[in-house]
Amino acid sequence: MSIIFYDFETTSLDVRENKIIQFAFLHHSTNEIYHSFVNPSQSIPSVISEITNITNETVSGYETFDFYLPSILQFIEKFNKPIYFIAHNGNCFDKLIFCRELKQNKIDIPTNWKFIDSLSLARYFFPEFTSHSLDNLRKMFHIKNEHSHHATQDVYDLQTIYNKMDHGDDLELVEKIENESRGKMNFGKHKGKKFSEINLSYFESLIHYNIISEYKNPEIFDYLKKNL
Numbered sequence: 001m002s003i004i005f006y007d008f009e010t011t012s013l014d015v016r017e018n019k020i021i022q023f024a025f026l027h028h029s030t031n032e033i034y035h036s037f038v039n040p041s042q043s044i045p046s047v048i049s050e051i052t053n054i055t056n057e058t059v060s061g062y063e064t065f066d067f068y069l070p071s072i073l074q075f076i077e078k079f080n081k082p083i084y085f086i087a088h089n090g091n092c093f094d095k096l097i098f099c100r101e102l103k104q105n106k107i108d109i110p111t112n113w114k115f116i117d118s119l120s121l122a123r124y125f126f127p128e129f130t131s132h133s134l135d136n137l138r139k140m141f142h143i144k145n146e147h148s149h150h151a152t153q154d155v156y157d158l159q160t161i162y163n164k165m166d167h168g169d170d171l172e173l174v175e176k177i178e179n180e181s182r183g184k185m186n187f188g189k190h191k192g193k194k195f196s197e198i199n200l201s202y203f204e205s206l207i208h209y210n211i212i213s214e215y216k217n218p219e220i221f222d223y224l225k226k227n228l
Contacts, residue, residue: 001171002079003028005086005155005162008097009052011040015096020065021054024151025072026159027079034075035152037062052149069105082112084171088134088158091117092217116174118158120181125165137161182219195223 005026010018019040026033037054039062049055076083087094095115102109122132129140134154138145141164143157167173185191188206190198203224206212214221 002081002083003086003162003171004076004079004083005158006090006094006098007087007151007154007158008094009048009054009149009151010097011042011044011048013093015093015100018097020097020101021048021052021059022151023065023068023072024155025075026155028159028162032075032078033152033155034072035155036068038065038068039063054150065101066105069101069107073107081110082114084114084116084174086116086118086158086162088118088122088154090115090119091219096218114175116178117181118162119186120178121165121167121174122161123181123186124177125167134158134161183223195220200224200228 005024005028007024008020009022010020012018019042020038021040021044022035022037024033024035037059039059041064044054044056044059085095085098095117099109119132122129122137126132126137126140129136134157135145135148137143138148138157138161141161143160145157148154148157167177183195185193185195185198190202195203203212203220212220
C-alpha cells in the first residue's frame with residue numbers, strides 16, 4: 001500500500017473549464033515528490049495570480065499538462081499498490097481534474113487506485129473545529145501559510161495535517177471513514193444527515209439557486225437521479 005498526496009492549481013475554480021497551472025504528487029513514506037508548473041495555453045486571470053502567485057510569466061517556459069502526464073504515471077507506478085491518493089476537498093476538485101485529464105488522454109483509472117478526501121477525515125478527527133478548510137487547519141496547527149495555494153506547499157502541509165490525525169496509518173480505517181462520509185450532506189442546515197433523511201425539495205432549492213451542480217456535487221446528483 002502507498003499514500004500519495006496530490007494537489008492542482010488551476011486557472012479557475014470551475015472544474016469543467018479550468019486548466020492546470022501547477023501540480024504536485026508527494027509519496028508519504030519516502031517523501032519523493034514530482035511537481036511542475038504547467039502552461040495552460042491561455043491567460044491566467046489576475047484573481048488566480050493573486051491567490052497563487054503564479055503568473056503568465058511563471059508558466060511561460062513550461063509545457064501543457066499532457067506532456068507531463070506520462071511522467072506522472074511513471075512516478076506513481078514506482079510505488080506499492082494499492083495507491084491511496086489523498087487531496088483536500090479532492091472529491092469536489094482535485095480528483096475531478098485528475099480523472100478528467102486521464103479520460104481526455106484515454107487512460108483508464110487502475111482498479112488499485114483509491115481516492116480519499118482529507119476533508120472528510122478532518123471533519124471526523126477534528127469535530128471541534130468550526131472550519132476544516134486547509135487554511136484553517138494550518139491555523140489550528142500553527143503551520144505557516146505564506147506559500148499556501150502553491151501545489152508543492154499544499155501537499156507538504158496536507159501530509160503534516162494527515163500525520164496529526166489519530167488513525168495510526170490504518171488505511172482500512174481511513175477508507176472506512178471516507179466511505180461512511182459518502183451519502184451525507186457536508187454543508188448547510190442538514191450537515192451530517194444522510195441524503196435519504198432530507199426532503200427532496202431541499203435539493204431542488206439548492207439546484208434552483210445554483211448552490212450545487214452536477215459536476216461539483218456528483219454524489220448528490222447520483223442520488224437524485226435514482227430518487228427524483
